[in-house]
Amino acid sequence: MKHDITTIEDVQLLVNTFYSRVREDAALGYIFDGVAKVNWEKHLPVMHSFWETVLFGKASFKGNPLAKHTALNAKTPLTEAHFSTWLALWHQTIEDLFEGPVAQSAKSKAELMKILMLGKIQQEGRIPIVN
Numbered sequence: 118m119k120h121d122i123t124t125i126e127d128v129q130l131l132v133n134t135f136y137s138r139v140r141e142d143a144a145l146g147y148i149f150d151g152v153a154k155v156n157w158e159k160h161l162p163v164m165h166s167f168w169e170t171v172l173f174g175k176a177s178f179k180g181n182p183l184a185k186h187t188a189l190n191a192k193t194p195l196t197e198a199h200f201s202t203w204l205a206l207w208h209q210t211i212e213d214l215f216e217g218p219v220a221q222s223a224k225s226k227a228e229l230m231k232i233l234m235l236g237k238i239q240q241e242g243r244i245p246i247v248n
């Protein structure tokens with residue numbers, strides 16, 4: 118019987134399962150392990166506190182995701198396709214493990230972040246016509 122995301126252990130299970138799938142994905146795995154060379158021992162706890170903050174309103178996350186992804190995009194272009202794969206894996210992982218209003222909100226909040234990040238990345242790459 119599936120339940121909703123209610124504890125930090127739930128968040129950890131979700132995040133850890135998600136990133137193990139990300140690393141197995143042909144396109145995304147290369148960006149994380151080949152380009153960014155992510156230190157997972159550091160990154161996973163950061164992502165636990167990010168989602169704890171987003172889902173439970175606990176002010177544990179300190180970071181700057183927009184700056185991190187803009188910098189990453191300068192090394193290797195992050196495309197709409199990358200973000201769509203990311204989001205599809207996120208949704209699938211949630212659906213495999215949980216159900217309920219918090220699980221629902223984890224999906225919609227990731228979708229919003231995708232739109233914000235893509236917007237920011239595209240803005241950085243744009244040629245200014247005015248100013």
Ligand code: HEM
Binds near residue numbers: 149
């Ligand atoms: C194409 C999709 C994405 C790729 C390839 C990607 C990749 C990365 C990488 C390489 C890092 C840096 C890890 C490190 O510091 O070593 C990172 C950080 C992070 N990402 Fe993503 N990401 C993607 C989408 C997203 C989305 C949609 C979200 C939010 C829902 C997100 C949330 C974060 C957060 C919160 C951090 C930590 C930022 C910080 O430490 O300040 N990412 N991401």
